[in-house]
Amino acid sequence: MSKKSFKVDVRLDKAKISRITSQCTKKGTWSALDHLAAVSKEQVPLDQGPLKNSCYVDVADDGSSGTVSYDTPYAIVQHENMAYQHQRGRKAKYLEDPCNDSSVQSEMRELIARAYREQME
Numbered sequence: 001m002s003k004k005s006f007k008v009d010v011r012l013d014k015a016k017i018s019r020i021t022s023q024c025t026k027k028g029t030w031s032a033l034d035h036l037a038a039v040s041k042e043q044v045p046l047d048q049g050p051l052k053n054s055c056y057v058d059v060a061d062d063g064s065s066g067t068v069s070y071d072t073p074y075a076i077v078q079h080e081n082m083a084y085q086h087q088r089g090r091k092a093k094y095l096e097d098p099c100n101d102s103s104v105q106s107e108m109r110e111l112i113a114r115a116y117r118e119q120m121e
Helices: 014-041 075-080 096-100 102-120
Strands: 056-059 066-069
Touching (some): 014 102, 096 102
């Protein structure tokens, strides 16, 4: 029996592939971090809302990285001080805990994958 070989020659427009990859990377990264922010906002200590409302998602231009941050003078103290008493469901480590939660991580991975799939359709 002889083996037949086939050669496939596909020419890709490198600029187009780069643009698509960058777009879905940025969209996926933003979607994943937005999900993390949403989960975190459900846990952030809540008095009148300034801390929760200061949450910000930022993604690098190339989509390769990003941050979720809270910007109030007391954000770090609220996050780190485990002795503070908070309303039910609200707590310290409101960003760290969701970031380390395997179900949140799984959903973030799915959001990134979905962005790639949607861009390729």
